[in-house]
Amino acid sequence: MTDATLPRDLSSALSAATAYYLHGDTMEAIAQRMAVSRSTVSRLLKQARDTGLVEIRVRSPLEAPRLLAQQLRRSYGISARPVPVPEEASDVERLELVATAAAELLETRIGAHMTVGVAWGSTIAAVSRHLRATPTTGTVFVQLNGSGNTRTTGLGYASEILSRFGRAFAAQVQQFPVPAFFDDPDTRTAFWRERSMQRILSLQERMDAVVFSVGSADSSVPSHVYAGGYLDPADLDELGRSGVIGDVATVFYRADGSSADIGLNARATGPSLDRLARVKRRICIVSGSSKLASLRGALAAGLVTDLVIDEPTARALAELP
Secondary structure, three states: OOHHHOOHHHHHHHHHHHHHHHOOOOHHHHHHHHOOOHHHHHHHHHHHHHOOOOOOOOOOOOHHHHHHHHHHHHHHOOEEEEEOOOOOOOHHHHHHHHHHHHHHHHHHHOOOOOEEEEOOOHHHHHHHHOOOOOOOOOOEEEEOOOOEOOOOOOHHHHHHHHHHHHHHHOOEEEOOOOEOEOOOHHHHHHHHOOHHHHHHHHHHHOOOEEEEOOEOOOOOOOOHHHHOOOOOHHHHHHHHHOOEEEEEOOEEEEOOOOOOOOHHHHOEOOOOHHHHHOOOEEEEEEOOHHHHHHHHHHHHOOOOOEEEEEHHHHHHHHHOO
16 A cells, blocks of 8 residues: 555655654654644654554664574574673673673583583683682582693693682582693503593593583684694694684584594594583583684584573674575
8 A cells, every 4th residue: 555545644644754753854844844733743653653654663782682592592403692792892801701601601500419521721711710609519520621731731720720610619620630632542542441531531421511612723812722832733734634623622623513534633632522412511602703613613513502602703603504
């Protein structure tokens, strides 16, 4: 139905509404042009709203994260918590906001008598600093992957992260005192037969939840595995030839989520991606669009059930096919 075929009163209401809502004219100007009173214009505008000629929507910025979370659930089948961040926020400030939100989420996800795997790294270190006291009973945190390299044992770095989790949840902690990567796959095989290692591996087999971020060589806040001396130039060349775009707990994968035939994984001490994907709750924390490709690979591998992510990166993820 066009303006010309509308009943006279609706046609007048449409004309007034178009001038007021689309052109920004004042009611006084509209009244003068239509040769009616200002109160008549007010009545016509109300009529336009009541009859559906005009629909007014109020969009709260607080609603955007909820709608975005719904979209990510539909697209990826995950529970997402997009974190609003100011446009002018630096990468470090963005990480701190995401880490704070992740720490709050963990208070609701970690309970009594749970075994929880924790991957070390820059993002999880930030999360650990924001944990608040949430005492549990019978809970154990276990380190997911070794942290030693040719420069350091890495025990202090990984231990501090685990200790913060343990203190916050009044839980036991279990370190994993092995290197991040063995020099020889056969060495790892021999180590895994040791009873002391079997005890830790058994804990990992019983994990109820895992907490991790995704590693990326291109991250604006460098992933610790790339910045901490764990990979030499030959390793990086090998990863490039294998099409690697990211890692979880120093186990690498491609954009499609595959990890087979990536040589470095045979020497890595983190659990296989298949093993991680069997854990009931898999909580991933991501800050910054530079980790977007790595995050998509982790999603393709089925590694994520819960995602805490800054809102701009969440929007980019939702827009990707």
